[in-house]
Amino acid sequence: MxxxxxxxxxxxxxxxxxxxxxxxxxxxxxxxxxxxxxxxxxxxxxxxxxxxxxxxxxxxxxxxxxxxxxxxxxxxxxxxxxxxGMDLLTEMLFVEDGGIDTTVVRSVMEMRSALAPDIARLAALRATDDHKDALLDVVGQMESMARDRAARQRLAMTFWGTMVAASRNVAYRLAYNTLNRSYQQFFEVMTDVLADELDDLAAYRAIADAIDRGDTASAERRASALVSKGADQVFGLVDALEADTTKGTP
Amino acid sequence: MxxxxxxxxxxxxxxxxxxxxxxxxxxxxxxxxxxxxxxxxxxxxxxxxxxxxxxxxxxxxxxxxxxxxxxxxxxxxxxxxxxxGMDLLTEMLFVEDGGIDTTVVRSVMEMRSALAPDIARLAALRATDDHKDALLDVVGQMESMARDRAARQRLAMTFWGTMVAASRNVAYRLAYNTLNRSYQQFFEVMTDVLADELDDLAAYRAIADAIDRGDTASAERRASALVSKGADQVFGLVDALEADTTKGTP
DNA sequence: AGAGGTAAACTGGTCATACCAGTTGTCGGG
DNA sequence: CCCGACAACTGGTATGACCAGTTTACCTCT
Missing domain, CATH: 1.10.10.10 (Winged helix-like DNA-binding domain superfamily/Winged helix DNA-binding domain)
Structure with a gap:
């Protein structure tokens, strides 16, 4: 930092x-x-x-x-x-007094969970050799930084960026740009919140391997499982925040 | 018209x-x-x-x-x-001499197929009574216009708009606004292309019913099946167009 | 009194011009 | 050779005028 x-x-x-x-x-x-x-x-x-x-x-x-x-x-x-359009998400994330709108955070994570598996599936279907190499390379770097979660978090962004490019779906790519922008506003916080997901190095490896051999079903399944980890953590967090809020203003 | x-x-x-x-x-x-x-x-x-x-x-x-x-x-x-951001989709749909970019069309339909099931799932989870009534009402209108596919196509737009609102996911809602805008540019063409999907009145009814009783699994499954029909038709069409293009320019 | 049309008073759209505020490159002095 | 000051770019802001639509109010004619 x-x-x-x-x-x-x-x-x-x-x-x-x-x-x-x-x-x-x-x-x-x-x-x-x-x-x-x-x-x-x-x-x-x-x-x-x-x-x-x-x-x-x-x-x-x-x-x-x-x-x-x-x-x-x-x-x-x-x-x-x-x-x-989706560009408004970053604006809607924040409420008047600087707090965040938990329903918007939940929405973004739900969308991520819905898109990631299909992105992985399409990447397995259409990735070029360059894409495959880039993915395997990024995963290798993540594995070599097993102790630095923040560094792996940055690499994970590269990973997904490459995945989206490999999927050759321009709608996903443009949506990803916007989602990613809203994500980066919470980058530091997310390092801890997404710990379970970011620590699952085996999952990233499995996805890269599946895409490397063109195994769409496996890529889709593994990606779904991976992003579910982060989503579940975030859902738990925003649920707790909402419970606090409603309790705090009787 | x-x-x-x-x-x-x-x-x-x-x-x-x-x-x-x-x-x-x-x-x-x-x-x-x-x-x-x-x-x-x-x-x-x-x-x-x-x-x-x-x-x-x-x-x-x-x-x-x-x-x-x-x-x-x-x-x-x-x-x-x-x-x-996704707003660029409408621009990218068209190529220089007025033709359409089939890869963009395919991308949009893939995204639709990925989002629709989760929208249905969340709608079953969160729809208010007003949303449920609106959905059942729209489906009823579609059934009463069994012979006018274009009219049902317009109602289907209302159906999905209500679905997205019922899902209470603002990311889906904003993405839907943009996707819908690109869709409307081909509205007339789509009446025939999406015939299989638009004619499956039973599917719309099944989805509305599933949401009415809060059956997330059923809503998700039926929605997935429904949009797959339209997607498959579009995929077949763009595949054929691409085959023509590559054959036409040796 | 009502219907119609016309003109005035709004609205946003465009323009020319001057100057402020940054950045970049150059040229001269140390 | 280094470095600082000064042009000469760049985009940013401001003023004022006028063009081009829309709305409204009033006035005329039926």
Whole structure:
């Protein structure tokens, strides 16, 4: 962790700031779906920014399908649960006061559990020799770092990244990019939470071997078992957190 | 189809046009990853647009993670397969001359097949009474339109939308929004392609019933069987298309 | 009084221009 | 040869004007 003592100063531009602020307000339900935003001129004045900077933010909100803009009409808030894409997951992970939304964490882990087995199956079906070599190599590295779980965690990310590439499924690959991004926000915490999964070196080896010999059934089964370990741990954790929360606010 | 005789004139703004053009060029590989774009001033002049309009497009490309912008530095093309989100699927579906990319279609259907069973399982686990009623109602409507497949296809979309909502998994819900959007671009074609699936009214009924009584195993199994029907048809079609293509260009 | 149409007053969309704020490279002095 | 200051880039922000749609209110005609 010595590498991260100094957090890089992230200079945030005005339009980024505006985008994040409006996005947060919409996702937290402070502006209900269907409601009209103030006109660009008024909103820019309210926020104390230039109209151009505001427009950059609004166009991005439109692309994220959080608002819909109509030339001549007003800009309205969308029902984002029915329109937005997975990119919103990282925003929804956090609740107002810095806490995390356990239902979102559970959702992400459920999706991971559903996708990983099929990714492994397809990888066994379609992996090129390069992919196979890369997988076996990564697993070898993991085995050589049996005592450093955090290092293996980073290698596991490489492992799954290679798996997704080997599956040759572009939908999985793009979904993985987004899921991975939300995962990285909890990277340090996950080192302990996913201990059972990360310590199961035999499973990673078995998956790589199965893919190497094109054994789809075995790859699928082993991958399912592996990610279930981490998922079960996370489910237990979020269940406990939810029990605490409901108990704490009677 | 009488309702759609007149296609609404979709006035496209300058910044939308620029965004689409640059996005297409990047996705088609005409600008390789890591390459620098011309400066905003030059690019605006090349495109014949104002710098502000160009910036709106560039900020959207950055949000889609197709480019990375650095204050003071140059704007560079990203390796979008490793960065972009699922929203890019709709763009990648189409190849330069208007044809479709069969590998993308296959990817989407594979993802659908992987997610649908788990969505059904979770729906059986978590559906509220309102969700159950809505599902049973939709299935009832489908059964009453046994002869109009296109109408049932629209109802099937409602069915799955309700299923996803009932699963209470926000990751599935957001992914569904994106997948559904790409699906709707082929809506008319799919009426025939998915005939086997859409005609299996008993399956929809079985799933709704299983969810109504909280039978997770049955819901999962029936959903898996149902979507497999459509997937198999699509796989057969794209396999044939690919065989034609490779044969046509020796 | 009601229906119709027209104009004014909104809304977002585009533009030109200037300047601020970073980064990069170059050139001169130590 | 090293190093620091200064151009000359780059993107970021701001102002103000005008274009292009939509909505509304009012006025006219039936």
């Amino acid at each position: 010595l590498l991260r003592v100094f957090t890089p100063v992230r200079r945030r531009s005005v339009s980024d700031e505006v985008f994040d602020q409006l996005k947060a307000r919409i996702v937290r339900g402070e502006m209900e779906a269907g409601a009209s935003l103030p006109s660009e001129r008024k909103l820019a004045e309210l926020l104390g920014v230039n109209r151009g900077a505001l427009r950059e933010a609004l166009k991005r909100l439109e692309q994220a399908r959080l608002v819909s803009i109509q030339h001549g009409g007003t800009t309205r808030v969308e029902a984002f649960l029915d329109t937005a | 009488l309702l759609r005789v007149f296609t609404p004139v979709r006035r496209r703004s300058v910044s939308d046009e620029v965004f689409d053009q640059l996005k297409a060029r990047i996705v088609r590989g005409e600008m390789e990853a890591g390459a620098s774009l011309p400066s905003e001033r030059k690019l605006a002049e090349l495109l014949g647009v104002n710098r502000g309009a160009l910036r709106e497009a560039l900020k959207r490309l950055e949000q889609a993670r197709l480019v990375s912008i650095q204050h003071g530095g140059t704007t560079r093309v990203e390796a979008f397969l490793d960065t972009a």
